[in-house]
Amino acid sequence: MSIVDVTNKLAVLLHQSNVQENLSVPQLVEKVLARKEGMLTLTGAVATTTGKYTGRSPKDKYIVEEASTKDKIDWGSVNQPIAEEVFEKLYNKVIDYLMAKDEIFVFKGFAGADPKYRLPIQVINEFAWHNLFAHQLFIRPTEEELAEHQAQFTVISAPNFKADPAVDGTKSETFIIISFERRIVLIGGTEYAGEIKKSIFSVVNYLLPEQNILPMHCSANVGQEGDVALFFGLSGTGKTTLSADPKRRLIGDDEHGWSNSGVFNIEGGCYAKCINLSREKEPQIFDAIRFGAVLENVVIDEYTRIPNYDDGTLTENTRAAYPIQAIDNIVDPSVAGHPTTIIFLTADAFGVLPPISKLTREQAMYHFLSGYTSKLAGTERGITSPQATFSTCFGAPFLPLPATRYAEMLGKKIDEHNVQVFLVNTGWTGGEYGVGNRMKLQYTRAMVQSALEGELNNVETVKDPIFGLEIPAHVPGVPDEVLQPKNTWADQEAYEQKAKELAEQFRENFKKFANIDPNIEKLGGPIV
Structure with a gap:
């Protein structure tokens, strides 16, 4: 299948009557509840569960081995190659699967807060709550930007479509496949929403260096004098705690680019861990979990609808997704020196x-x-x-x-x-x-x-x-x-x-x- 064929099939999907495009947060929340994908909590956040997969599936992540990119990729256990033919067969199956659905949801927006370097993206979802997640995590367009939006990369997520390893050439039912030539991320077999966010981060980690921009997995803030600081650190090192400084404004908490002009946030939201979360320890995160936020795998009291952040029954990797504007002390837009x-x-x-x-x-x-x-x-x-x-x-x-x-x-x-x-x-x-x-x-x-x-x-x-x-x-x-x-x-x-x-x-x-x-x-x- 040529790139043109892939593009044409995607265009057919997007012009079907079952497509719900760039719904508002209230509309998406209504869809989540009507479709019984989640429940409303006391604060107005939507609570969901992700079933079997409560974290990323790194062993099921692949990059398509293509002529224009294969000599650039650092192949190995992280970047596993997969043949173009395998991708194309799975792509066709997933598109056909989504065409038969009563509804699919599309978000059009951007990765990159600096207009000079941002990547126009679209996210196609089987689940309404995944589309709400994308709406909160990526940069939302204005009406004028939406009218002129031309996606340069597309994420297609169909969690209930499961691969057959014997037939489809994968290791399991789950797959996260990036095709840089076709500019598509194909996700199936997992309901964990973090795959959507991190697949786009992988994409910009490939694209930005070509523009002499350093992509970084870090948080960033800025002081009263305009001095910018970056915080790098793995889980448990205190990155979120130390970058949330009341004397400094937050640029972003996870992903940034460093261009010749300065630093910019790649995202429009935050995907915070919330195991043992309390207002006393992390008031900014606690208070950001309100209407429109998405809680992932947090145990909720069925009657009071109060989240129990101390309960790790489903997973220790409980998460909250919300727009960065839910934090008071921020730089908006998320661009600094x-x-x-x-x-x-x-x-x-x-x-x-x-x-x-x-x-x-x-x-x-x-x-x-x-x-x-x-x-x-x-x-x-x-x-x-x-x-x-x-x-x-x-x-x-x-x-x-x-x-x-x-x-x-x-x-x-x-x-x-x-x-x-x-x-x-x-x-x-x-x-x-x-x-x-x-x-x-x-x-x-x-x-x-x-x-x-x-x-x-x-x-x-x-x-x-x-x-x-x-x-x-x-x-x-x-x-x-x-x-x-x-x-x-x-x-x-x-x-x-x-x-x-x-x-x-x-x-x-x-x-x-x-x-x-x-x-x-x-x-x-x-x-x-």
């Missing part, structure tokens, strides 16, 4: 990384490529003690291009804009997990605040003898002894052993990066 500060967050359960350290350009690129944090005992089956985990560029599952491409772009931008980069350990101090204690949030906040206000740019530092990191000798509001991890351990020999063990894991992980400037490893990594 060049960053002055970058914070890499890690939760080191070994208790050996400094609570804050200044990074050189080479160290920044090294730790960006490493993307280190810890998995704790009990988080996954078989994990009985803390384990180092590395997610390249803090977003490995969403990077179609070689990781070094993104790291080199980051290094260049750090140089161009004289950005200060810090590694902040929100993990353990005084010993590893089970022996020491989690770093006090008040200390972490004080360190981040000092970094953002430029107080650490020219301070006296002490070099860590194992990791080569420059540790500030003094940080306002933080006891000096806390800054040196070795000094917080009762057993300093045990500290040395554990630190060298982690340093070796860093080195072992870094071996996978080929054709990279040797100075990145030599000057950026552990020195012992």
Whole structure:
């Protein structure tokens, strides 16, 4: 099937009488309730469940191996190739399946808040609640923009269409397939809405570097003086908590692009984890879950319709989707200048990384490529003690291009804009997990605040003898002894052993990066 044939078949689908296009939030909520896809909660949010799949299915994600892109993709376990013929057969089946439905729902909008670089997209959904999710997560068009909208990428999501691996060439009933030539994402066999959001993030991670724009899996905010900060960090490192600062306005909480003009949010909404959510801990997120928001896999009281955010019966990965405008302290539109500060967050359960350290350009690129944090005992089956985990560029599952491409772009931008980069350990101090204690949030906040206000740019530092990191000798509001991890351990020999063990894991992980400037490893990594 040629690209023209694919386009023509899609056009036929979109011109059918069963298409509901760009419905308003109240209309979509009505559809969700009428179709019994979810229930209304006390606050007016829609609560839904996703059945068998309560998270992403990385083993079922593919990229079509096409002539124009196959030499650019970083093929492997993350970017699995699939043949064009397999995609085309599944595509035909899914389109025929949707044509037979009483209703399908279409959202037309954008990925990218900066009009110069935004990607016009359309999302075609079997479920009304998935279309509401897309409406809240992507950038919504004005009436004038909608009248002129020409989609450059299309997501087609049919959760109830399940593949037959023996016939369709997939590994399971689930598939998430990106075709860059046909500009289509095809999703089936999973009701987890996050696949829609993250597939578009994977798409822009491929497209934006061609425009000399660095796509980033990070949160971003801006201070009263216009100073922009980026926060990179994997789950559990405190990214959401630390970037939600009442003294600074939020640009976005998850996905951004860094162009020659500055930083812009790729999304129009937030997809927040809400396990153990409370107004006391995270008032902005708690209060954003109101009419039009989507709750995913949160247990709801059938009578009162009050969400129980502490109940992880369905999954620990409970989620809330809402427009960024539901947060009070934001930049709207979500566009700002060049960053002055970058914070890499890690939760080191070994208790050996400094609570804050200044990074050189080479160290920044090294730790960006490493993307280190810890998995704790009990988080996954078989994990009985803390384990180092590395997610390249803090977003490995969403990077179609070689990781070094993104790291080199980051290094260049750090140089161009004289950005200060810090590694902040929100993990353990005084010993590893089970022996020491989690770093006090008040200390972490004080360190981040000092970094953002430029107080650490020219301070006296002490070099860590194992990791080569420059540790500030003094940080306002933080006891000096806390800054040196070795000094917080009762057993300093045990500290040395554990630190060298982690340093070796860093080195072992870094071996996978080929054709990279040797100075990145030599000057950026552990020195012992």
